[in-house]
Amino acid sequence: MSFKEDEHPEEHEQHEPSFQKVDKRHSAEEESEPADKQDREAEAAVQQPVDQETEEAVTEVPLQALDVYDMLRFVVSLLTQQAWVSLGIQKAPGAEDVEQDLPQAKVAIDTLEFVIDKLAPDLEPQERAELDSVLSNLQINYVTRA
Numbered sequence: 001m002s003f004k005e006d007e008h009p010e011e012h013e014q015h016e017p018s019f020q021k022v023d024k025r026h027s028a029e030e031e032s033e034p035a036d037k038q039d040r041e042a043e044a045a046v047q048q049p050v051d052q053e054t055e056e057a058v059t060e061v062p063l064q065a066l067d068v069y070d071m072l073r074f075v076v077s078l079l080t081q082q083a084w085v086s087l088g089i090q091k092a093p094g095a096e097d098v099e100q101d102l103p104q105a106k107v108a109i110d111t112l113e114f115v116i117d118k119l120a121p122d123l124e125p126q127e128r129a130e131l132d133s134v135l136s137n138l139q140i141n142y143v144t145r146a
Helices: 033-047 052-058 068-086 102-122 125-145
Strands: none
Touching: 068 102, 068 125, 102 125
């Protein structure tokens, strides 16, 4: 069964409820303030975010919202990574080869020990044991290479 376009086209059109058709064709005599206002409103509606809740979920947490212990945990991960790289056990991100730099490794390991001690009041016993284990492994690897 087929239909001709000139036979009741409104029956065959499907409209999305969230879209509004706006005729932007204007002749010189037809241009007026209301048409321009409709155009601006239509453009503004398109530019608005669909869901404010979704937009808020994507928003990053400001650095001020982190407490000092959260920041120290981040520093621990950075120093640990740098210590492994400086020991020549891991490649630096983006590097093709491993390179050993024992003076840098020593500074990273010593600083890591200091930061872990400062974190101690906020650490659970299991977390403290894990960090102590990582620190011991780094120290042993340093001594074997020095």
